[in-house]
Amino acid sequence: MENPHYKSTLEEKGFSVLDRMYSNAEIDALISCIEKAAADKKLDESSTNLFAIRQVITKIPELKPLLFTEEFHALLKILFNETYFLTKAIYFDKPSESNWFVAYHQDLSVSVDRKVDVSNYKNWTFKKGQYGVQPPLNILENIVTIRIHLDKTEKRNGALKVIPTSHLKGIYRPETIDWNTEAEHVCEVEKGGVMLMKPLILHASERTTNHKQRRVLHLEFSTKQLQKPLNWLEFDATF
Incomplete structure (x- = not known):
């Protein structure tokens, strides 16, 4: 891989x-696959303006061989010492037509296949159409x-802002951020x-100001199963 330190950086800083992971041709193939599925109206979210597709690999299985390249598999094997799976x-x-601002937050919710009373699982x-x-x-x-960027992403078109090392502080409420001790980094x-x-790193994003798209495929992986009878909604180890 191009950066031998990226795993330790992820653990230490949270990001x-x-x-460079995909070639321009590989990115173009991913974009074409998504656009074709939208044009064919195979997606519930299909409309003139398509801003988000949840469960995207379930809905567009043709993405799998385009996403899980040899280099991507090599990345996963370095990141995980145990058996891993997509969650x-x-x-x-x-795009500029759906120009939202996202305040600082942690990703604290996971998608599951049912709602059931399980100890230490809260904030349902x-x-x-899905439980979190x-x-x-x-x-x-x-x-x-793992966020795969289909466009060049910079500060002016919604690049994520993060607070390095904030993932090491457990549940960290945004209203308690002490900007005298914390620093912001634009990714x-x-x-x-x-x-x-x-997911525990505090992160945010600004509105787009350069009228350029910021298309991203957001994938989450884990090595831990949930407490039964709960299951990951999108559990997939078949790649």
Whole structure:
């Protein structure tokens, strides 16, 4: 891999950036696959403006061989010492027509296949036809998010802002951030690059100001199963 230190950087700082993982041709194939599925109206979210596709690999299985390249498999094997699996896959498009601002937060919810009373699982939600819940801290600490950038992403088109090392502080409420001790970092990523992050890192994004798209495939991986009878909604180890 291009950066031998990205795994330790991820663990220490909560994020890391690899500027080149996919070629332009590979990125174009991913974009074409998504656009074709939308044009064929295979997606519930299909509309004139397509801003997000949840469970994107379930809905567009043709993405799998395009996403899980030999280099991507090599990345996963370095990141995980145990058997790993996919737990979530979302496609985000941040065009100027849907120009949202996201305040600082942690990703505290996971998608599960049912709602059931289980010890230490709390803050249940039901959105877009799926259940979400906040699992125990050790589950959240185990997750690694891999964001594949289909466009060059910079500060002016919604690059993520993060607070380095904030993932090491457990549940960290944004309203308690002490800007006298914390520093903000903007994660700019090249087209075809990948951003690695821990879901507990405090992160945010600004509105787009340069009228350029910021398309991202957001994948989450884990090595830990949930407490039964709960299961990961998008559990997939077949890649």
